[in-house]
Amino acid sequence: MPFTFEKTKLPGVVVCKPRIFADDRGYFFESWNLRDFAEGGIHETFVQDNQSASVKNTIRGLHYQAKPFQQAKLVRVLSGAILDCAVDLRPHSPTFKQSLLYELTDEKGISLFIPEGFAHGFRVLSDKAVVLYKASAFYAPEYDRGIAWNDPDLHIDWGIESPILSEKDKNQPRLRNIDHAEL
Numbered sequence: 001m002p003f004t005f006e007k008t009k010l011p012g013v014v015v016c017k018p019r020i021f022a023d024d025r026g027y028f029f030e031s032w033n034l035r036d037f038a039e040g041g042i043h044e045t046f047v048q049d050n051q052s053a054s055v056k057n058t059i060r061g062l063h064y065q066a067k068p069f070q071q072a073k074l075v076r077v078l079s080g081a082i083l084d085c086a087v088d089l090r091p092h093s094p095t096f097k098q099s100l101l102y103e104l105t106d107e108k109g110i111s112l113f114i115p116e117g118f119a120h121g122f123r124v125l126s127d128k129a130v131v132l133y134k135a136s137a138f139y140a141p142e143y144d145r146g147i148a149w150n151d152p153d154l155h156i157d158w159g160i161e162s163p164i165l166s167e168k169d170k171n172q173p174r175l176r177n178i179d180h181a182e183l
């Protein structure tokens, strides 16, 4: 199996480590494989790939799509390094409101699998970072939702006070002000 799958403290969030073949030319690795991921417990059918580039100390997030267009995501860095963040928004989960921060780099090629029911965001650690993520549902702008990156109830230690944010992300609500029926 060219991958190892490691559980995290948030049930359903999985660290997916590829086997990297390095030689004088550079490297090769499989970044995703339907059969092997299914064996590893990840059965999502991905329907969309997204790519973004961001400068250092950008934070994108925290984002999710409301029901019935929730998205699972498989996040990987093509260039640079990020601190990726998943927040459990499943109201009945024992880890509801808890978050996980995990550093992803281009060198390691690790993907973070984030299931439906989570908000996602990341901070860019390198001068620039290019991020690629697969999504299990199509973009549905009417159902695009966000939570403030610095919501005090989430206690996320981003390690930065004044990130670069989109206008949208400067004005995201706190989780406590969101109708939980929408999550």
Ligand SMILES: Cc1cn([C@H]2C[C@H](O)[C@@H](COP(=O)(O)OP(=O)(O)O[C@H]3O[C@@H](C)C(=O)[C@@H](O)[C@H]3O)O2)c(=O)[nH]c1=O
Pocket (backbone or CB within 6 Å): 050, 052, 060, 061, 063, 064, 073, 120, 121, 122, 138, 139, 166, 168
């Ligand atoms: C997410 C998305 C955006 N767009 C458009 C809408 C908008 O004009 C432009 C930029 O969108 P945003 O500012 O929302 O991009 P961004 O802030 O990068 O949003 C993304 O953040 C990360 C953390 C995620 O997890 C994603 O699901 C997504 O929400 O791209 C699409 O056409 N398709 C898409 O799937």
